[in-house]
Amino acid sequence: MGSDCGVWLAKYLLCLFNFLFFVVGTIVLGTGIWLAVDKASLIALLKIVDSENINQFTQPRAIEQMAYVLIVIGAIMFFMSFLGYCGAIRESRCLLTTYGVFMILLLIAEIVAGGLGAFYKEKARAETKTFLQSTITDYYSTNENMDAVTHMWNQMMSQMSCCGVNDYRDFNASLSWISNKGNHTLPEACCVLKDVSQLLPRDDDCVTNPTESNSYYKKGCYEVFTDWIISHREIIIGVLSGVGIVHLFTIFLPFCLCNAFARYHGMRL
Template sequence: MSCMSQCAKYFLCFFNFIFFIAGGAALTVGIWLFADRTSFTNLIAKLDQSDLLTKTDADVIKMMAYILIIAGALTFIISFLGYCGAMFESRCLLCVYGILILVVLILECVVVGLAFGLKGDVEKGTQDFLKDTIAKYYATTSDKIDTVTVAWDGIMSKLHCCGIENYRDFSENKNWTTMVGKMVPDACCIKENDVLKDSTCPINPTSFNTYQTGCYKAIMTAIEENAAIVIGVAATLVFVEVLVIILALYLACCYWRPQHVYRCVEPSGKE
């Protein structure tokens, strides 16, 4: 086998081995969360001295488990096929692997196309989903702070925004307005030196003491401002997927007839 074929083989082995391990880890965590979330959350709480996961709503944990299981299983299976196909020089496995990566690439293009083609519906659906997370899962008291609450507080503080469209989105969380007695969380309030500019902000939000921009708009603005990075990451992902498809099919060609392997890499007439 030529140097080029050897390089392609070991690149695919190394590439798929990394994703094989990552996929296996994600699948293991997902199954653990689904089967016994209490033991997992208690372990994490002991490791990072935090009880965020233990306070997180069971529905959120279940959703995380489903995502990890599906993503982990797909990554595990596809990378396993790629690794074994390259390592054991199996043209069948390499062809299946290349076709699966091609299907993934096509699905990604379809999703992006639908997102642009149905932009209005996608935006509304995304906003409704985000509003639902605030209405159902945003913590009402400090002793119930969970991952959803921490995530939203971090986004609002970092991007200087409040709610999805505006601070009135928190009124949809009835537990928040009735039990806490506040209109908005502290993360929505303008601060100076990490101290609230106006101490009455959580109870009486105004345009002078509260971030007026909705977080959905703030996130979209941040993405647009970093469009070069987003495009670069997307282009790199597509390039890697196309490269892997080409290498897999190239090796499959070389392994098609083992006794004539050199015909794939040397000029005709040399055997």
């Protein structure tokens, strides 16, 4: 085994790869747990930073939702990297096989999702729009009652110069927005802004009397995002290809190591 440089290299390459993901997963998981149990510390820490854009995250609801997302992502990364690292370092065929099977299932899920999305393209678009609309209907509120979803939409609309999924009328489906909007016709993030970080409209009348010159009230974010994907398709294809190669690599290595470890331990008996 010691003379087999290829197996040795594969073993420690898989160890290194999963160790890095293990560290990242642990940090993400730990951060999520910390946010879930001690929001006050994060709020106090962020308020030290003199940035209105960062301080928008100090809403307790936004912190709680962000914590749950981090816990789920961190737990998955922690579990998968633990299997891969321990399987390689301990030369455990059981752990490596389990790791490889999980990676195969994840790859199959990605391929199936991509295939269904391509085959049912129009339905996929409709479902995507329905999902995006549901995030506005169920969660979107005013800046005074901001949560993580509201902040996400505000950032997306202000950065991409758009409004809602289809247009400004999407916000009328949100009871939280309707009950707290006052005389506003649309959110500040839908306006042409003079200060993006604080969501300050260039025209003070924009939120009550939007026009095509002072707002993006007729320009839906779904259309803008679709156009952005089309214009950057080469980069996106390249990134997805790179991720696919790495994914195949993490499937190929554990099964090759399983075979090598079986031969090695068989020779020692």
